[in-house]
Amino acid sequence: METPACTEAEAHESESEQPFDVFARACPSRETLEHVTGRWGSLTVGALREGPCRFNELRRRVEGVSEKMLSQTLHALERDGIVNREAQPTNPPRVDYELTPLGIEVADRLLALIHHLEGNMSAVLTARATYDETRGGR
Amino acid sequence: METPACTEAEAHESESEQPFDVFARACPSRETLEHVTGRWGSLTVGALREGPCRFNELRRRVEGVSEKMLSQTLHALERDGIVNREAQPTNPPRVDYELTPLGIEVADRLLALIHHLEGNMSAVLTARATYDETRGGR
DNA sequence: CAGCATCCAGCTTGATACTG
DNA sequence: CAGTATCAAGCTGGATGCTG
Numbered sequence: 552m553e554t555p556a557c558t559e560a561e562a563h564e565s566e567s568e569q570p571f572d573v574f575a576r577a578c579p580s581r582e583t584l585e586h587v588t589g590r591w592g593s594l595t596v597g598a599l600r601e602g603p604c605r606f607n608e609l610r611r612r613v614e615g616v617s618e619k620m621l622s623q624t625l626h627a628l629e630r631d632g633i634v635n636r637e638a639q640p641t642n643p644p645r646v647d648y649e650l651t652p653l654g655i656e657v658a659d660r661l662l663a664l665i666h667h668l669e670g671n672m673s674a675v676l677t678a679r680a681t682y683d684e685t686r687g688g689r
Numbered sequence: 690m691e692t693p694a695c696t697e698a699e700a701h702e703s704e705s706e707q708p709f710d711v712f713a714r715a716c717p718s719r720e721t722l723e724h725v726t727g728r729w730g731s732l733t734v735g736a737l738r739e740g741p742c743r744f745n746e747l748r749r750r751v752e753g754v755s756e757k758m759l760s761q762t763l764h765a766l767e768r769d770g771i772v773n774r775e776a777q778p779t780n781p782p783r784v785d786y787e788l789t790p791l792g793i794e795v796a797d798r799l800l801a802l803i804h805h806l807e808g809n810m811s812a813v814l815t816a817r818a819t820y821d822e823t824r825g826g827r
Numbered sequence: 828c829a830g831c832a833t834c835c836a837g838c839t840t841g842a843t844a845c846t847g
Numbered sequence: 848c849a850g851t852a853t854c855a856a857g858c859t860g861g862a863t864g865c866t867g
């Protein structure tokens with residue numbers, strides 16, 4: 552079997568040529584990927600997969616997020632068409648956030664990754680211990 | 690190692706109580722998720738899915754990454770047991786990086802997300818245009 | 828409740844230079 | 848080639864205060 556070491560030029564064209572390539576420096580898909588997988592983006596999208604949610608409820612689901620960061624994250628996701636914002640002009644105000652159809656597809660793939668990672672954390676922790684031991688904790 | 694609050698017995702399918710929960714503030718799985726989905730982590734893991742790769746080759750695959758960030762990213766991934774580093778004490782030095790079995794599983798889920806996003810970028814771009822238009826382009 | 832504006836500490840990042 | 852060391856700059860993100 553041929554070992555496919557890096558063939559620089561067409562390394563990531565395993566499939567038909569795609570118009571958007573995250574590995575390319577200037578591709579907008581990289582920005583969207585970062586919005587979705589970012590520190591708070593991934594948790595926000597994951598939390599919204601459980602159903603529509605109001606702002607402060609979301610803050611409770613995603614432990615540790617500040618309102619500023621949640622607000623910022625939500626705006627980026629809304630702009631990318633991942634999240635839908637529904638505000639009711641009532642008093643007190645009520646705003647519900649929910650995933651768009653695209654957002655649901657993205658969330659499912661993200662959650663597959665998250666759950667896989669969660670299910671393998673003992674292996675990760677073991678690997679870390681081994682690594683730290685080998686390197687003497689440097 | 691310390692005894693985790695729970696066991697990782699059936700982490701995958703269990704939805705009620707999971708031993709590791711990224712949504713919890715102090716869960717180590719959140720760190721690993723960030724290593725994997727981080728700005729350079731996701732691209733590095735994705736690039737390595739193509740096969741083993743040397744340091745500078747990897748730099749070329751992941752456009753825009755500095756050597757410092759790549760080095761740092763690889764260390765974090767190696768420590769988490771996602772990436773395996775194989776150094777040969779030759780001259781000039783040759784070091785190959787490759788995904789571990791766990792890394793491959795993680796990469797496949799990550800790539801599913803990436804490819805899905807790449808395939809829907811036109812919708813994202815449209816959503817952005819609409820959003821910017823509605824908000825007066827601010 | 829739902830959020831925006833501001834301040835600012837500190838972490839992240841990119842250049843640059845240097846080692847084996 | 849495969850990194851490490853160092854430093855300045857800039858961005859991130861938390862705390863606080865205010866609005867509708």
